[in-house]
Amino acid sequence: xxxxxxxxxxxxxxxxVVSRDLQRAIAVPRIAPSLLDAMQRWAAVQGPLQDVxxxxxxxxxxxxxxxxxxxxxxxxxxxxxxxxxxxxxxxxSHLMDQAFNKPPPPMVDxxxxxxxxxxxxxxxxxxxxxxxxxxxGIDFEGEFGVVTxxxxxxxxxxxxxxxxxxxxxINDWSLRALGPHEMKTGFGFLQAKPSTAFAPxxxxxxxxxxxxxDGRVQLRLQxxxxxxxxxxxxxxxxxxxxxxxxxxxxxxxxxxAGCIIGSGTVSNAARSAGSACxxxxxxxxxxxxxxxxxxFMRFGDRVRMQAVLDDGQPGPFGVIDQRVVHAQP
Amino acid sequence: xxxxxxxxxxxxxxxxVVSRDLQRAIAVPRIAPSLLDAMQRWAAVQGPLQDVxxxxxxxxxxxxxxxxxxxxxxxxxxxxxxxxxxxxxxxxSHLMDQAFNKPPPPMVDxxxxxxxxxxxxxxxxxxxxxxxxxxxGIDFEGEFGVVTxxxxxxxxxxxxxxxxxxxxxINDWSLRALGPHEMKTGFGFLQAKPSTAFAPxxxxxxxxxxxxxDGRVQLRLQxxxxxxxxxxxxxxxxxxxxxxxxxxxxxxxxxxAGCIIGSGTVSNAARSAGSACxxxxxxxxxxxxxxxxxxFMRFGDRVRMQAVLDDGQPGPFGVIDQRVVHAQP
Numbered sequence: 001x002x003x004x005x006x007x008x009x010x011x012x013x014x015x016x017v018v019s020r021d022l023q024r025a026i027a028v029p030r031i032a033p034s035l036l037d038a039m040q041r042w043a044a045v046q047g048p049l050q051d052v053x054x055x056x057x058x059x060x061x062x063x064x065x066x067x068x069x070x071x072x073x074x075x076x077x078x079x080x081x082x083x084x085x086x087x088x089x090x091x092x093s094h095l096m097d098q099a100f101n102k103p104p105p106p107m108v109d110x111x112x113x114x115x116x117x118x119x120x121x122x123x124x125x126x127x128x129x130x131x132x133x134x135x136x137g138i139d140f141e142g143e144f145g146v147v148t149x150x151x152x153x154x155x156x157x158x159x160x161x162x163x164x165x166x167x168x169x170i171n172d173w174s175l176r177a178l179g180p181h182e183m184k185t186g187f188g189f190l191q192a193k194p195s196t197a198f199a200p201x202x203x204x205x206x207x208x209x210x211x212x213x214d215g216r217v218q219l220r221l222q223x224x225x226x227x228x229x230x231x232x233x234x235x236x237x238x239x240x241x242x243x244x245x246x247x248x249x250x251x252x253x254x255x256x257a258g259c260i261i262g263s264g265t266v267s268n269a270a271r272s273a274g275s276a277c278x279x280x281x282x283x284x285x286x287x288x289x290x291x292x293x294x295x296f297m298r299f300g301d302r303v304r305m306q307a308v309l310d311d312g313q314p315g316p317f318g319v320i321d322q323r324v325v326h327a328q329p
Numbered sequence: 330x331x332x333x334x335x336x337x338x339x340x341x342x343x344x345x346v347v348s349r350d351l352q353r354a355i356a357v358p359r360i361a362p363s364l365l366d367a368m369q370r371w372a373a374v375q376g377p378l379q380d381v382x383x384x385x386x387x388x389x390x391x392x393x394x395x396x397x398x399x400x401x402x403x404x405x406x407x408x409x410x411x412x413x414x415x416x417x418x419x420x421x422s423h424l425m426d427q428a429f430n431k432p433p434p435p436m437v438d439x440x441x442x443x444x445x446x447x448x449x450x451x452x453x454x455x456x457x458x459x460x461x462x463x464x465x466g467i468d469f470e471g472e473f474g475v476v477t478x479x480x481x482x483x484x485x486x487x488x489x490x491x492x493x494x495x496x497x498x499i500n501d502w503s504l505r506a507l508g509p510h511e512m513k514t515g516f517g518f519l520q521a522k523p524s525t526a527f528a529p530x531x532x533x534x535x536x537x538x539x540x541x542x543d544g545r546v547q548l549r550l551q552x553x554x555x556x557x558x559x560x561x562x563x564x565x566x567x568x569x570x571x572x573x574x575x576x577x578x579x580x581x582x583x584x585x586a587g588c589i590i591g592s593g594t595v596s597n598a599a600r601s602a603g604s605a606c607x608x609x610x611x612x613x614x615x616x617x618x619x620x621x622x623x624x625f626m627r628f629g630d631r632v633r634m635q636a637v638l639d640d641g642q643p644g645p646f647g648v649i650d651q652r653v654v655h656a657q658p
Contacts, residue, residue: 011369011585040340079410079585081408081448081449081450082447082448082449084519087516102515105510105513105514105515106510106513107510108514111510113514113516114516114519115445115516115517115519116444116445116446116447116517116518116519117445118411118445118582119410119411119448120410120411120584120585120588121410121582121583121584121585130482131581132482132483132580132581136581152658153459153461153656154461154656154658175581178581181434181435181436181440182515182517183515183516184434184435184515185434185437185442186431186434186511186512186513186515186517187416187442187443187444187512187517187518188444188445188511188515188516188517188518189445189516189517190413190443190444190445190577190578191577191580191581192581193581194581194582195582248519248520249519251461251520252460252461252465252504252507252520252521252522252523253447253450253523253524254450255449256340256408256449256450259449327482327483329481329483
């Protein structure tokens with residue numbers, strides 16, 4: 001199934017079921033008003049939602065359906081119980097350690113790194129990104145993520161994979177000038193992580209077919225900055241799978257239905273794949289060419305992200321297409 | 330005004346207005362079903378809630394009111410949009426740097442340290458605390474906190490004080506064996522911070538009279554571990570006031586109504602005040618006596634926390650009284 005959320009001024013927005021080809025959508029207020037509500041009552045709503053989805057893909061569009069407009073969408077979950085973002089592509093972690101000029105953390109290859117992000121105010125796929133200053137080092141981070149059902153404390157990585165309900169595509173906005181200080185405090189990212197953005201469509205894992213395999217989203221993430229190719233790293237190189245990330249998050253506490261777990265920046269060992277964030281390109285430039293040449297984003301800049309199949313066909317999440325703007329005080 | 334939340338199985342619980350003397354309470358479903366809802370519609374509900382509060386304090390208890398039972402309470406906000414915990418008592422920060430054997434972070438005296446905690450699954454004042462292992466170094470942290478209204482990005486510390494809607498008393502459960510690794514990653518606390526607990530009663534700042542002054546809760550926090558005195562540090566020694574903490578949190582993003590900002594462990598320079606967490610006592614023992622003698626909590630142990638006025642009278646938040654238990658897998 002494919003879901004989106006119409007921005008309607010409410011905190012959780014209006015749940016939409018979206019057709020397989022992302023062309024049509026329908027609201028289902030009698031089944032569930034919002035995607036968060038559906039996550040919280042999944043056993044009761046899963047069947048009825050599947051029926052609507054099947055009808056939406058039939059030859060005759062059902063009454064009440066309309067053309068799907070990603071620009072009218074909020075994040076699939078405009079707010080979530082938790083937003084926990086890993087750094088599961090160790091290629092990226094190792095490069096970033098060089099960028100921050102710090103030794104690799106202990107156990108970096110065996111224990112996932114993960115930070116707790118704000119989850120009350122996510123951005124939609126085409127929302128402007130208001131930020132206070134270009135001097136903060138404005139950067140995007142292309143990621144994949146999952147939405148969980150309820151997860152018991154102490155879940156195993158294998159059992160945790162069974163808690164995955166939906167897959168997501170994410171732009172984890174970052175302010176690189178603020179990160180190093182917050183890392184040095186040991187308390188983690190806070191000002192360095194403004195509101196995170198999401199592609200319009202959340203999908204059940206079966207929608208990916210063989211591209212959901214080994215607990216990883218096996219798609220390339222095409223990233224363009226101001227219309228130019230920036231990278232298209234492949235999600236299959238994730239060093240920890242999503243079950244491992246969920247189990248890490250639930251080691252000392254349970255998770256409630258609707259929690260979002262992110263992969264961290266998609267990153268490949270092959271230089272030809274490019275990068276999914278500017279910071280990584282900058283450190284590669286430093287390593288390969290002696291100095292960082294690429295600057296961070298300016299107000300007015302745009303970033304576009306879209307997952308694609310190995311044959312280049314568009315993936316199921318739709319497109320993130322955002323512009324950075326100067327926040328008005 | 331004084332508010333509490335009856336645990337009724339729903340995610341946000343049932344809002345109660347509590348009498349000034351904490352003896353009686355009344356549900357107000359026609360005004361607001363939950364405290365989170367009241368925070369989100371504060372301008373509309375503040376007056377009607379004040380009317381109910383005034384009636385509750387009148388000589389004749391209004392129809393529908395009942396004896397207030399803290400043990401039936403959830404946290405005042407069982408879930409909140411964000412939970413951001415500072416470390417605003419620098420006496421504690423400086424001691425803890427010694428405990429973690431690390432140099433003080435840069436700008437520690439001028440920039441508050443703050444981590445983002447999980448906010449989807451708080452514990453009530455008398456809830457058992459299920460944890461997986463005594464080996465994790467189970468510890469309490471007695472704190473004060475505030476609930477904010479909507480806070481714009483870039484708010485000044487002075488304007489941020491005007492965003493304070495409610496005051497809280499908090500027990501920020503911590504697992505000390507897991508903290509140092511998570512600090513070393515730079516990504517901050519996650520497994521080291523299981524679900525946080527709250528005293529039953531949230532109060533508007535006017536309830537404290539002169540004990541809400543300079544953006545600080547000017548009360549002592551009495552802490553008992555298994556019935557024995559552990560400390561009673563005073564909230565007035567907070568090095569950053571709550572307006573500064575809120576402004577720090579909102580530097581690069583707005584906050585939505587209902588966010589909770591914590592003070593970090595209440596801590597005083599005078600050794601005679603004792604401590605509000607075991608980790609601090611342990612490092613004081615190490616400094617003053619050459620080694621840490623006090624161990625962390627065992628399953629079955631209890632902690633009790635209550636704010637008191639300078640004359641020893643109970644403060645307005647009620648009592649946190651919790652027992653640590655072994656989480657069942």
